[in-house]
Amino acid sequence: MAPAAASGGSTLPSGFAVFTSFPDLLFIFEFDAAYHCVAALFYLSASVLEALATIGMQEGYTYKQYHENISAVVFSYVVTLLYVVHAVFSLIRWKSS
Numbered sequence: 001m002a003p004a005a006a007s008g009g010s011t012l013p014s015g016f017a018v019f020t021s022f023p024d025l026l027f028i029f030e031f032d033a034a035y036h037c038v039a040a041l042f043y044l045s046a047s048v049l050e051a052l053a054t055i056g057m058q059e060g061y062t063y064k065q066y067h068e069n070i071s072a073v074v075f076s077y078v079v080t081l082l083y084v085v086h087a088v089f090s091l092i093r094w095k096s097s
Helices: 002-007 015-020 022-055 063-096
Strands: none
Touching: 022 063
Protein backbone atom coordinates (compact mmCIF):
# COMPACT_ATOMS: atom_id res chain seq x y z
CA MET A 1 0.00 0.00 0.00
CA ALA A 2 2.89 2.36 0.65
CA PRO A 3 4.12 2.39 -2.98
CA ALA A 4 0.69 3.47 -4.25
CA ALA A 5 0.58 6.25 -1.66
CA ALA A 6 4.12 7.30 -2.50
CA SER A 7 3.35 7.52 -6.20
CA GLY A 8 0.44 9.87 -5.56
CA GLY A 9 -2.23 7.69 -7.17
CA SER A 10 -3.95 4.41 -6.77
CA THR A 11 -4.72 1.71 -9.25
CA LEU A 12 -7.77 -0.46 -9.66
CA PRO A 13 -7.39 -3.94 -8.23
CA SER A 14 -7.17 -6.84 -10.62
CA GLY A 15 -7.49 -10.59 -10.36
CA PHE A 16 -8.16 -11.97 -6.89
CA ALA A 17 -6.96 -8.71 -5.31
CA VAL A 18 -10.53 -7.53 -5.76
CA PHE A 19 -11.62 -9.75 -2.89
CA THR A 20 -9.26 -8.24 -0.30
CA SER A 21 -11.53 -5.51 1.12
CA PHE A 22 -15.18 -4.48 1.10
CA PRO A 23 -14.76 -1.39 -1.13
CA ASP A 24 -12.90 -3.54 -3.63
CA LEU A 25 -15.78 -6.04 -3.61
CA LEU A 26 -17.98 -3.28 -5.00
CA PHE A 27 -15.94 -3.40 -8.20
CA ILE A 28 -17.44 -6.82 -8.91
CA PHE A 29 -20.56 -5.11 -10.23
CA GLU A 30 -18.47 -3.46 -12.93
CA PHE A 31 -16.65 -6.63 -14.14
CA ASP A 32 -16.87 -7.04 -17.94
CA ALA A 33 -18.57 -3.58 -17.87
CA ALA A 34 -21.75 -5.68 -17.84
CA TYR A 35 -23.57 -3.24 -15.58
CA HIS A 36 -23.27 -0.43 -18.11
CA CYS A 37 -24.39 -2.60 -21.01
CA VAL A 38 -27.42 -3.88 -19.13
CA ALA A 39 -28.31 -0.37 -18.00
CA ALA A 40 -28.03 0.91 -21.58
CA LEU A 41 -30.39 -1.87 -22.67
CA PHE A 42 -32.88 -0.87 -19.96
CA TYR A 43 -32.67 2.78 -20.98
CA LEU A 44 -33.31 1.81 -24.60
CA SER A 45 -36.32 -0.32 -23.70
CA ALA A 46 -37.76 2.50 -21.55
CA SER A 47 -37.27 4.94 -24.42
CA VAL A 48 -39.05 2.67 -26.86
CA LEU A 49 -41.94 2.14 -24.45
CA GLU A 50 -42.24 5.90 -23.89
CA ALA A 51 -42.31 6.45 -27.65
CA LEU A 52 -45.02 3.82 -28.05
CA ALA A 53 -47.05 5.41 -25.27
CA THR A 54 -46.75 8.80 -26.98
CA ILE A 55 -47.78 7.40 -30.34
CA GLY A 56 -50.77 5.71 -28.72
CA MET A 57 -51.98 8.89 -27.03
CA GLN A 58 -55.49 9.54 -28.15
CA GLU A 59 -58.48 11.17 -26.60
CA GLY A 60 -58.42 12.49 -23.10
CA TYR A 61 -55.02 14.12 -23.47
CA THR A 62 -54.37 17.78 -24.08
CA TYR A 63 -52.04 19.23 -26.66
CA LYS A 64 -49.68 20.25 -23.83
CA GLN A 65 -49.52 16.71 -22.44
CA TYR A 66 -48.73 15.37 -25.91
CA HIS A 67 -45.86 17.83 -26.30
CA GLU A 68 -44.55 16.95 -22.84
CA ASN A 69 -44.47 13.30 -23.87
CA ILE A 70 -42.66 14.17 -27.09
CA SER A 71 -39.99 16.03 -25.14
CA ALA A 72 -39.74 13.08 -22.73
CA VAL A 73 -39.15 10.76 -25.68
CA VAL A 74 -36.46 13.03 -27.14
CA PHE A 75 -34.64 13.36 -23.82
CA SER A 76 -34.92 9.64 -23.12
CA TYR A 77 -33.21 8.87 -26.43
CA VAL A 78 -30.51 11.45 -25.67
CA VAL A 79 -29.90 9.83 -22.29
CA THR A 80 -29.85 6.40 -23.92
CA LEU A 81 -27.28 7.57 -26.45
CA LEU A 82 -25.09 9.04 -23.71
CA TYR A 83 -25.34 5.85 -21.65
CA VAL A 84 -24.40 3.72 -24.67
CA VAL A 85 -21.37 5.95 -25.26
CA HIS A 86 -20.48 5.55 -21.58
CA ALA A 87 -20.84 1.77 -21.88
CA VAL A 88 -18.57 1.73 -24.94
CA PHE A 89 -15.89 3.72 -23.14
CA SER A 90 -16.26 1.42 -20.12
CA LEU A 91 -15.68 -1.57 -22.37
CA ILE A 92 -12.64 0.11 -23.89
CA ARG A 93 -11.28 0.88 -20.41
CA TRP A 94 -11.95 -2.67 -19.28
CA LYS A 95 -10.21 -4.09 -22.36
CA SER A 96 -7.13 -1.92 -21.83
CA SER A 97 -6.69 -2.87 -18.16
